[in-house]
Amino acid sequence: MPELPEVETVRRGLAPVLEGAAFSRVHLRRADLRKPFPVDFVQRLEGARIKRTGRRAKYLLIESHDDTLIWHLGMSGQVRIYPPGETPAPVGKHDHVQFDLSNGAVIVFTDPRRFGLMDLCPSEKVAEHPLIKDIGPEPLGNAFSGPVLAAALKGKKVAIKQAIMDSHVVAGVGNIYASESLFQAGLSPKRRAGTVQGARAEKLAGAIKSVLSAAIQAGGSTLKDHRTTDGELGYFQHSFAVYGRTGQACPGCDCDVLKTKGIQHLEQGGRSSYYCPRHQR
Ligand SMILES: [Zn+2]
The missing domain is CATH 1.10.8.50 (Helicase, Ruva Protein; domain 3)
Structure with a gap:
């Protein structure tokens, strides 16, 4: 299972591609991973411009003006980034979510065991989200000593x-x-x-x-x-x-x-x- 350093590594890889770009298309290829996707997942993300790529514990927090995508990689989830101009590999059986960005980059989430999770939360309420609210201090933050x-x-x-x-x-x-x-x-x-x-x-x-x-x-x-x-x-x-x-x-x-x-x-x-x-x- 990816641990915090692996998730942080993924965050650092995603940040330069995501920040400032908008989700132009979201391809959702199934209704659930560990939990169902929100019913309005695609509508809420398409057109949204990404402000910040954060992390809390092992959750990636992809923040846009209205909503934040809360994303857990699960046990064996993998993220692939295709830079602008590069054609993504043919869609695989376990490529459950694909984000096409306004800058031409494509991000694919592959999750064979489907222990991953994606949820949407109004950006100003992320700290109160049930998955986030009870988490203790970030080990690398100043609040942990x-x-x-x-x-x-x-x-x-x-x-x-x-x-x-x-x-x-x-x-x-x-x-x-x-x-x-x-x-x-x-x-x-x-x-x-x-x-x-x-x-x-x-x-x-x-x-x-x-x-x-x-x-x-x-x-x-x-x-x-x-x-x-x-x-x-x-x-x-x-x-x-x-x-x-x-x-x-x-x-x-x-x-x-x-x-x-x-x-x-x-x-x-x-x-x-x-x-x-x-x-x-
Ligand atoms: Zn020893």
Whole structure:
């Protein structure tokens, strides 16, 4: 599933193509993805000029004067951009939505598993939309800090890994980057969330910011000419410190893997966690 850095990478690819252009035609090839499209989806978008391409957690927010398109890429959704003058590939079975823009560019959303979602909301009411209103602070924004994280975790008995994946605590930290952030902060994923206070919360908030920023930077470099923004492109497999690396030594670790068994795998709430028992407490 695309995580926040992948969605941000897609946003950065879309922004220069969308902003200032209008939707000249919207081709909707089915009535629903995860949820039905609004009945007046096509009418409300056609002719609308895009002011801003934003993001909240893992939702893309394509804002025009009247309405904002709230767009989630789902589990395996992919976005393709065809620049002006380039003929789009023949329509595929899973190409459910196509936006033709006034500048001649074409954007295609392909979603084989149909876990994606598109909704429309009056632009001035986006913050109150049911999908958006309860989301906690953006991890890369100024509103997220050690003290804010500590306050959100206070008294929580669940494991810290599960707590930071709760979007009320912090927005859009998914499974992969939760493991990576806890490694960088030196905290065990099993630690009780409420014990992460003071300096530990400071360290963890900093780790979340730095892990996500590094992933966004890596994603930016995969975009190249902004022609293909692929929801799955950005998994940056090579830069993971612990994720998916069971049995290996963690970066900078001098321990004997034969004795310590290296990075451990753990199931938490049905999701895989990876951690170094020696460096994470
Ligand atoms: Zn280690």
